[in-house]
Amino acid sequence: MLSTFFNWITDPNMQWILMGSLLLGLGSGVIGSFTFLRKQSLLGDALAHAALPGICIAFMLSGVKSIGLFMIGAIVSGVLATFGIHAITRYSRIKQDAALGIVLSVFFGVGVVMMTKIQHSGNGNQSGLDKYMFGQAASMMLSDVYLVGIVSLILVAVCTLLFKEFKLVSFDPGFARGMGIKVGLLEQLLLLMTVIAVVVGIQAVGVVLVAALLITPAVAARYWTDALGVMIVLAGLFGALSGVTGTLISGTLSNLPTGPVTVLAASSIFLVSVVFAPGRGMVSKLLRRMRQRNEVKRSYGNGLAAVEGDRAMISNRANSSERSAD
Amino acid sequence: MADFWIILTGTLVAATCGVLGCFLVLRKMAMVGDAISHSVLPGIAIAFLISGSRDSILMLAGAAVLGLITVFLIQSLQNGGLQSDASIGIVFTALFAIGVILISRNAAHIDLDLDCVLFGEIAYVQWDTLIINGYDMGPAAVWLLGGTLLVVLIVIGLFYKQFKLCAFDPALAAAVGIPVALFHYLLMGLVSLSTVASFESVGAILVVGMLIVPASTAYLLTDRLSVMLIYSVLIGAASSIGGYYAAKWLDASIAGSMITVAGLLFVLAFVFSPLHGLVARYHKRRSLKAASA
Structure with missing residues (x-):
């Protein structure tokens, strides 16, 4: 057991995958802090489900299984889903939670119809689509790892550069507008970044559980501090820790899918925070x-x-x- | 005959979920329904591990317990000062993860397919029949769902006034002496029951859709709770019938098509509802403008 573990960890391929899941956890932890503060925690869940039709359409149009294309399709349908949620809450009396539920289930339903259509059309190449449900970080290709890692790094970099602006927009949009900051634009940018973080996260933990990557590390970090900067750093650390733990455990113990293990690692961190955090x-x-x-x-x-x-x-x-x- | 059984199953799911969904939408707890439908998974897995069979009653019990645990955990995190959506997200992902791990660890002993849990296999409903004294009583799923619907209707019918008051004004309900927390947990217990009963045939995602989408559509069409309940059931039934034939025509997932049809109906109501639709709003605004000019 221990020797397989060491074989596994010294394998350069595995080191790359570990690096990828570390960066992924880091990126989604950082983005998750902002979505949590803006009371949009469940948006991640809705976006993850809404990505399915985009992925299917990308596959139907191109006929190849390329993570880059899938990500573009997923981002497009994720953006459409945010517009849908916004339109429903803005132009009818339906509240945010029901709007999330409607968009989540209808987009997913459409996605399932497309997915079964692809499977029934006898295209033998569709097996990768199933992985989207539960995620399989341990079997990622090297090129996928590069893509995931680079995108996560970009997300973290943008958050660092625009930290002051995002902070102001999250806490006091009215004041931010008064300061001459383009609030609408920044909110759209944050939404887009959430969509991207979700789409990247689907790679590792799958559609159903990607919400946890955004929410759980951020909430756990919130228990330890009141300062946004510290909270974001902590959330990133917690995310990275759970990503690495999840990949390690699921890679060494066979039979365990990566997503649930990663999520349980994050949940354990959350549990420790709830019980032992000073003050809260x-x-x-x-x-x-x-x-x-x-x-x-x-x-x-x-x-x-x-x-x-x-x-x-x-x-x-x-x-x-x-x-x-x- | 297969058509009939599948449509009947879909309609029973739609009716059960449609009634409960109205209360969830009115109480702004739609996402709690989503959470419950995911977090009953470990309950089902544990029931499987204990009994070693697909015993429906034990599965129902396990899942109902897990549903109540979910609601309790969400409630206690909220009482600890956490936002409701964040607490929902944390609780259901953790429980779902436990469920997936339990199932994939014991894949050899559990004859429970994860895909089946998520998407259901309504097309196979007719093969799994209930046999009493050697007499074929029809698909077991229909009996299970029919029983659940009956329980839901009896409970809601008996305490209609109380549920109504709790949905619209919990503070007033508490003031006149209705045990609000009890009815909250009762409603959540019913939601988890119907989630599990629908699970095998239509899967977790369709349950969420059937809970939220028809009820929201009905919410756009009327201002009366009793009418909303009826509309919600009718819309759900229409989606399951339409969805079945759409799936046949497209050769695709039946559960997915049902939700797609429900979504189309929602979009129709969103645009054309005489009370709250986009067109009605536009006309109202224009006539107001004309009157003021």
């Missing part, structure tokens, strides 16, 4: 509550003593007044 974590909340209870008890105890004293004095006085009445 459950342990520290419990300690604080106990301390407060003790304080109250102590002051209440003092108060009780004072009350007892008062009562004694009153009864004394009453006694004495009774006596004087006698």
Whole structure:
């Protein structure tokens, strides 16, 4: 077991894949922080499902299984999905959550129809499409790893360069507009980057679970800090850590798909954060509550003593007044 | 006969989900339905591992328990100060991941296909029949779904007033003494029940679509809850019939086509609804403008 592990980790091909999943986790953690702050966490889930018809159309048109083409198709249909969600919430009384659900399921339904159509048309080349459901980072080709890594790096770079602007737009769009920042444009850019992060993430963890790559590291990071900069760095670290752990475990233990393992790694980090984070974590909340209870008890105890004293004095006085009445 | 059974199964799914979906959409909890439909997976897997068979009752129980656990976890994260959408996302992805791992670790013992869980295989409904005393009673899925629909209708019918008040004004409901939390969990329990009952035949994704899309379409067509419930069921039934024939014509996935048809109906309502459609809005705005000029 340990020797296979070492064989595996010294394999240069595997090192590249590890690098790829590390960068992927980093990128989606960083982007996820912004989507979390803008209360759009589930957008990632909807976009991931909405990518399916784009991927199928790209395959139908080109007839080849190329990750680059799939990504372009997925990005186009992801952008269409964001427009759809926006239009539904803007022009009808349907709320954000239902709009997300509608776009998610209808786009996915259309995608499934196309996918079965491709499979029934007897094109033997379609097996790669299935991988999109659960992800298989460990079997990525070297060129795919390059693509995933480079795209993730670009995402992180853009976030670093536009950090101040994104921060302002996320916390106070009105003020940002007052400062002369192009809020609409930046929001569109953030949305586009979310779409790209989701589409890249599908490679590693699959359609259903890609939402976790965006949400879980960001929320876990939120438990540790109040500063956006620190939170983003932490979210990136958590994302990278879960990407590497997921790929390592799923590569060494056969039978385990990469996506779920990666997601469980992220969920474990989240669990640790919920329990142990200073200030917000459950342990520290419990300690604080106990301390407060003790304080109250102590002051209440003092108060009780004072009350007892008062009562004694009153009864004394009453006694004495009774006596004087006698 | 095959056509009839498939359409009947689809319609039963649509009716069960359509009724519950109305309450989810009104309570702004559509994505909780999505979360439940994914996170019942470990419940199904555990039921499989314990019983070693496709015993529907045990699977229903396992999944209902998991559904309630999901709702409870989401609720407690929210009470801890986390946004509702983030807590939904964290909980359902973690549980779904556990489910996928359980299934793929025990792939040898579990005769449960992941593709089948996600997309369902409604086309095979008629082969899996319920046999009582050697007498063929028709497809088992139809009985399971029919029973679920009956339970849903009875519970909603008995507590219609309470569910209605909880959907529109939970604060008032609490003030007049309705146990809001109890009805919340009751509704979620029903959602997980119907998710599982629909699972085998139509898959997780169609369940989400059937919960949300017909109910939202009905929401655009009327302002009365009772009418909305009826519309939602009718739209769901129309989507499953239309979807079946579309799938036959296209030679594609039946579940996917059903959702596609439901989506088309939603777009129609979105544009042409006499109450809240785009065209009606445009006319209203124009007549207001003309009146003010």
